[in-house]
Amino acid sequence: MENPIIELDGLTKYYGVKKAVDNLSLKINKGEIFGLLGPNGAGKTTTILMMLGLAEPSAGQAVVCGINATRNPVAVRRKVGYLPDSAGFYDNMTALDNLLYIGRLNGIAEQEIAGRAKKTMEMVGLGAEMYKKTGAYSRGMKQRLGLADLLIREPDVMILDEPTLGIDPSGIRDFLHLIRQLSMEQELTVILSSHHLHQMQQICDRVGIFVEGRLLAEGNIETLSGSLFGKDSYVTQITVREALSAPEEVERQLRRLEGVTSITIGADTIEVSCSTDITPDIVGFLVQYGLNITGVHKKEYGLDEIYHRFFENNIKKENIQWEAR
Numbered sequence: 004m005e006n007p008i009i010e011l012d013g014l015t016k017y018y019g020v021k022k023a024v025d026n027l028s029l030k031i032n033k034g035e036i037f038g039l040l041g042p043n044g045a046g047k048t049t050t051i052l053m054m055l056g057l058a059e060p061s062a063g064q065a066v067v068c069g070i071n072a073t074r075n076p077v078a079v080r081r082k083v084g085y086l087p088d089s090a091g092f093y094d095n096m097t098a099l100d101n102l103l104y105i106g107r108l109n110g111i112a113e114q115e116i117a118g119r120a121k122k123t124m125e126m127v128g129l130g131a132e133m134y135k136k137t138g139a140y141s142r143g144m145k146q147r148l149g150l151a152d153l154l155i156r157e158p159d160v161m162i163l164d165e166p167t168l169g170i171d172p173s174g175i176r177d178f179l180h181l182i183r184q185l186s187m188e189q190e191l192t193v194i195l196s197s198h199h200l201h202q203m204q205q206i207c208d209r210v211g212i213f214v215e216g217r218l219l220a221e222g223n224i225e226t227l228s229g230s231l232f233g234k235d236s237y238v239t240q241i242t243v244r245e246a247l248s249a250p251e252e253v254e255r256q257l258r259r260l261e262g263v264t265s266i267t268i269g270a271d272t273i274e275v276s277c278s279t280d281i282t283p284d285i286v287g288f289l290v291q292y293g294l295n296i297t298g299v300h301k302k303e304y305g306l307d308e309i310y311h312r313f314f315e316n317n318i319k320k321e322n323i324q325w326e327a328r
């Protein structure tokens with residue numbers, strides 16, 4: 004259901020003659036986790052800065068929480084928490100003192116502030132480490148403290164620019180899990196920028212793929228793979244117990260099912276590509292045919308494959324089957 008909290012309309016930004024963002028129109032719904040995905044220099048940070056009213060669009064507009072970000076940047080920043088790729092804290096102060104300081108700067112009432120800061124530290128998993136100096140914090144802990152810094156201000160939207168940069172793999176997993184959990188618990192809208200496909204895939208409801216300032220595509224993984232892989236979007240792999248005695252016959256009959264585009268039969272495997280997901284029909288037919296099925300696997304295209312189609316196989320724009328913006 005559409006319930007946009009962010010509406011970008013024809014957003015464009017030139018730096019001199021360089022077009023950093025090119026006519027970007029995009030809606031992000033309340034409560035969604037949206038990934039801005041693209042290689043270095045694609046225009047992700049510039050887009051974020053325009054959403055925050057920190058960079059002025061050359062054309063178009065960004066409306067965030069119902070506020071025009073360019074005309075009223077102060078009001079937008081009251082609603083939106085921004086975690087830049089490296090958040091700065093006072094190293095010689097404890098994490099809790101850093102957070103108290105931020106809370107005071109943001110006008111949180113003195114009688115409330117200590118309780119709220121401690122609760123926020125617990126929320127981001129730093130409860131046991133809040134009295135440590137931030138100078139002794141790891142990169143992952145600093146990013147958690149960065150989240151606490153946003154959360155204490157009770158934002159409606161969090162924008163995180165490359166938030167997992169420099170965190171080790173298990174730290175990344177925990178951090179992404181935390182973002183997902185916070186988004187659900189607090190009904191927060193989260194925008195993340197990244198060029199790490201795999202990470203985005205784990206957490207985002209939707210992603211937008213940016214290349215050279217343009218949003219080439221947006222959607223969930225299923226929609227994107229459907230658009231990109233077209234008629235072969237769904238691949239069902241089936242393993243059977245005994246080798247097929249009449250593979251040609253099986254193939255001929257499977258071809259009659261609506262949506263089947265190609266079939267590959269091995270000794271004890273059958274792989275069917277289809278334009279829609281007809282796995283139940285395929286399985287139903289094979290069972291009726293008398294085969295003993297030992298495994299059914301639906302292949303899902305990951306962002307990695309989608310990314311490779313875009314950036315490495317050099318797909319020509321005219322071959323892209325969704326509307327290029």
Ligand SMILES: Nc1ncnc2c1ncn2[C@@H]1O[C@H](COP(=O)(O)OP(=O)(O)OP(=O)(O)O)[C@@H](O)[C@H]1O
Pocket residue numbers: 018021022023041042043044045046047048049050198
């Ligand atoms: N202040 C600026 N002045 C001039 N050019 C800029 C400025 N900021 C960004 N650019 C250029 O605009 C383009 C988009 O940059 P942007 O930082 O938005 O990309 P990005 O997708 O965030 O990349 P990264 O992942 O490296 O942060 C790049 O070509 C960049 O060199």
